[in-house]
Amino acid sequence: MKQIITLDRVRRAMDHLADQNRKPTLLAIRAFLRNRGSLTTVRKFRAEIEAGAEASRSAAATTEATQNLARVQATHAAEMAAMHAIIAAAADRARDLELRLARVEVLLLAAQASGPNPAAMAPIAAAPAPGIKCSTTVAAPSKATVPGQSLQETASDQRMTFRDIGIRALEEAQKPLSLGEICDMAEKLGWIKLLDSKGKTPLASIRSKVYTECRKPHGQIVRVGKKFRLRARRPAATRTRSRAHPAR
Secondary structure (H helix, E strand, C coil), X not given: CCCCCCHXXXXXXXXXXXXXXXCCCHHHHHHHCCCCCCXXXXXXXXXXXXXXXXXXXXXXXXHHHHXXXXXXXXXXXXXXXXXXXXXXXXXXXXXXXXXXXXXXXXXXXXXXXXXXXXXXXXXXXXXXXCCCCCCCXXXXXXXXCCCCCCHHHHEECCCECHHHHHHHHHHHHCCCEXXXXXXXXXXXXXXXXXXXXXXXXXXXXXXXXXXXXXXXXXXXXXXXXXXXXXXCCCCHHHHHHHHHCCCC
């Protein structure tokens, strides 16, 4: 009885050749089959077997790629969850610090109100804590003050202008000052809170007024290099003699 060549027999022949590290050529497969079957039949079965093997490898690669993608997505989700947890913790910490700061400001205001020298702490007391209305006001300085003495210590009902602050700073310093030094002194001594104006840039306004006063022919402020000083005042007797005996 003539033996029929089947797909399984051709597959066994190809597996046998692969185990021996031999190429599954048509002649090698037919030799394993003892020269049974035509080359056309062997070629057809070999093509079907190779196509199935290629499909299996493609499916395996697709499965592996899908598994890798799932692992990457899981790792990304875990990292994003950890990041969101860190952000939430930072936000909670910031809110806690804001509450602590508000409580500290309230305690500071209470301590200033009951302290032995509340006038010296007036600039701090005038700044209300977040969410708290404070009606404390700071009085303006009197006209007669001692050089070096802060305006809080000589408060009166008079308010100050930007020009007054520039002149006052030069009077206090008794030496030429730069615009930055004038503004620093105004902030340090609390003069900003005594201004009539409620503008958003008081330091810039102080600088502008100092420049304007300096440009006046008989302004009280003169420029010395990059700094400014008060214009020297001539004695009254000298001015009288100059008017009585004008230069010829």
